Amino acid sequence: MKFETRYKSHHNSSGVFSKYYPPKRLGEEILINKLSEEPKDVPRVIYVHTPYCDKICSFCNLNREQLSGSLDSYAEYIADEFEKYGQYRYFKERPVDVIYFGGGTPTVYKNNQLEKILESIKKNIKLSEEYEFTLETTLHNLTDEKIETMNRYGVNRLSVGIQSFSTEGRKFYNRTYAKDETIARLKDLKDKFNGEVCVDIIYNYPDQKIEDVRSDARTVKELDLGSVSFYSLMVHEGSALSQDIKNDKVKLEDNLRKERELHNTFVEELTSDGDYYLLELTKIAKKGRDKYKYIKARSFGGDTFPIGVGAGGNVGEITIFRMKKEMSMFVEKNEHQQRLDRLTGLFQFPRVEKKIVEEILLENEKKAFEKIIETLKGADFIIESEDAYTLTEDGVFWGNNISREILVRLVEATLEK
Missing domain, CATH: 3.80.30.20 (tm_1862 like domain)
Known part of the structure; x- marks a missing residue:
């Protein structure tokens, strides 16, 4: 990779x-x-x-x-x-x-x-x-x-x-x-x-x-x-x-x-x-x-309530964009999107605990995720231990790419056809 x-x-x-x-x-x-x-x-x-x-x-x-x-x-x-x-x-x-x-x-x-x-x-x-x-x-x-x-x-x-x-x-x-x-x-x-x-x-x-x-x-x-x-x-x-x-x-x-x-x-x-x-x-x-x-x-899956022109956030599954003082847009995120958002949010940090990943992903998603991790390990971006995934120095440098790559590959691998 x-x-x-x-x-x-x-x-x-x-x-x-x-x-x-x-x-x-x-x-x-x-x-x-x-x-x-x-x-x-x-x-x-x-x-x-x-x-x-x-x-x-x-x-x-x-x-x-x-x-x-x-x-x-x-x-x-x-x-x-x-x-x-x-x-x-x-x-x-x-x-x-x-x-x-x-x-x-x-x-x-x-x-x-x-x-x-x-x-x-x-x-x-x-x-x-x-x-x-x-x-x-x-x-x-x-x-x-x-x-x-x-x-x-x-x-x-x-x-x-x-x-x-x-x-x-x-x-x-x-x-x-x-x-x-x-x-x-x-x-x-x-x-x-x-x-x-x-x-x-x-x-x-x-x-x-x-x-x-x-x-x-x-x-x-x-x-x-x-x-x-x-x-x-x-x-x-x-x-x-x-x-x-x-x-x-x-x-x-x-x-x-x-x-x-x-x-x-x-x-x-x-x-x-x-x-x-x-x-x-x-x-x-x-x-x-x-x-x-x-x-x-x-x-880590919390709510962010937005106030002010240009603010964005969410309450649960409802995403909110404040475009003007009297104009906001509300969009629903389904359960799949919410879980994968949480997962990629974890990879904004240099160490990710496996138990949290396991709580987020469904069984079919776990298999796809394991394949992605193997690819990232092969590229020397991630080190896997018994209880965590840790980003290497290169992994930290490319961290936002890695987060996006995990999201794209998981969506494409698990999205219902």
Whole structure:
């Protein structure tokens, strides 16, 4: 088995089922009925999307736009959504484990807008005792006032979009502040914020050197950060960077050897002393610190209730897409899809317990799965032990391809003709 193109995100598997199963559209009343029932005992996430940034990264064309006016109406809309859905049994009778604000940049709100949203959450949502409450953020739009507000309302995790500590890298990504100022502001944030501070790093920008990623990893350790997400640069069509490439102003090195070397160097440097470990394909955490419950809940069959324009998630078998304030799409996933989603979610982690796989798969699926595992073992992507499947170094690098390959082969092998 050999992969020619590397998938860099778990989202690359998301569209696979549509090839095999025509989407079954549902009406909103089906979701309302579901929310009115006694809630199931599964991990529960609320994902809140803020599709606005005050500064756009050079590579980005995600579901966001540059802020050009007030966010008063959008903040009111988000607060009202918590008020609206918080009245159902789904939220009244069982606490939520995780709240995750993504974007865009959720800290782009003014402090009074942020407080309005957080106050609505406090009034309408019960959180579990060991909840995780994350806001994605940048350094330049955080203020002491916003930090104090987040502390007061129980936000306990920040994910900071650093992308690179290198001054050259930060210029490339259109990030604010050079290296020294970035480090100083992170230290100040750690002093003032009551929760865990985590960062994102993006590697494989043009002309990036091995020493650059090694330095990024060392800086993470020196700052004693809770975790770091690390992704290979993905150039989105329509971004400023993609246009530069078309105009031959920027030439990305489409070189898997370099990408792998940068990836492996970062992982090895950060985990070499044993304080940090590979939690997930793109996440390295400090032992005993960041739990990253958000991705665990999503990958292990939990619910993700979406709020905000551009948000997506699910309640049980109902998949939900929030396209506009007053427009959502609801699609049903059958039992087969749900189980295989759970299976491929497991392979976002470097070690997969066999007993969990056996609980998910039916007998005919197990036979097909065993054939896939043998192929992956033959390619030196997986090591099998008595109780687990463990990804090798190459397996981690190709992890999203492996997850997608398992899904495609299992669907094709077991789909009823």
